[in-house]
């Protein structure tokens with residue numbers, strides 16, 4: 311493997327929550343051959359395989375993760391081809407958006423401020439009220455468990471609200487192709503700036519967090535339910551229900567996954583008591 315290999319690496323260094331115990335092995339592949347080597351190693355030795363992008367949707371427990379974690383962020387080449395962009399899975403969404411803006415390609419502005427890799431955003435069908443990734447994806451290239459590269463069309467990926475068939479499939483996303491439309495670079499830049507400003511006002515970005523903790527149940531905003539249930543500002547250790555946006559939990563320093571999960575249970579109970587609604591996690595727990 312040409313990329314970096316880290317042993318017993320604390321995942322708190324690789325998640326936006328700044329929480330998480332060690333991975334036995336963490337690999338940062340820099341080529342497709344590296345990716346293939348990781349899969350082959352995992353298959354031959356029977357070592358469990360996990361894949362992460364920027365870790366912006368992950369809560370990793372104290373005990374960490376056994377086996378091999380692939381972090382894709384060094385696989386980040388981006389190419390513009392007419393009205394489409396083809397990029398490697400580890401490319402940051404922000405960089406893809408910036409390349410699109412400069413090339414006068416519109417359609418991805420909805421994703422402004424989502425601190426994801428393109429691969430992670432595809433698996434999660436990341437989005438906002440203005441759009442979601444599945445809408446602009448043409449196809450993805452994946453590496454399957456047998457080490458074969460395959461192309462899957464958007465229609466095969468089962469995109470739903472923060473859902474896709476790629477989640478938990480064991481397929482590794484290698485590249486993603488987006489279909490965009492012509493737009494005015496200045497207008498795209500204006501939209502991006504506007505949305506960034508809105509996020510800075512509405513989200514507690516000064517503290518480590520993992521975005522929205524719960525999915526919005528049909529017809530409701532989870533943040534509103536949590537606020538109404540009186541949970542804003544609740545604290546467990548260094549984990550705190552944000553007073554800026556109640557669907558965010560912030561890490562005020564040394565929060566652990568247990569602290570966050572204890573808050574999660576307290577919030578669920580309060581919301582269930584008040585509304586009879588059971589909140590489902592949007593974030594993914596590891597370990």
Ligand code: FAD
Pocket residue numbers: 326360361362363364365366367368382399400423424425426427428429430431432433434435436437438477478481482483484513515519520521522594
């Ligand atoms: P990770 O968190 O590293 O992984 C997420 C999932 O994708 C895991 O299951 C992982 O195994 C899988 N995965 C990652 N890369 C690959 C790959 N190459 N192949 C196969 N599987 C892969 N989300 C929204 O939808 N909308 C928002 O507006 C939003 N705002 C946020 C704001 C903040 C401040 C933060 C911290 C998070 C926010 N999120 C939002 C959540 C998060 O950014 C998204 O879920 C994002 O898609 C996760 O991308 P990631 O690269 O960090 O993936």
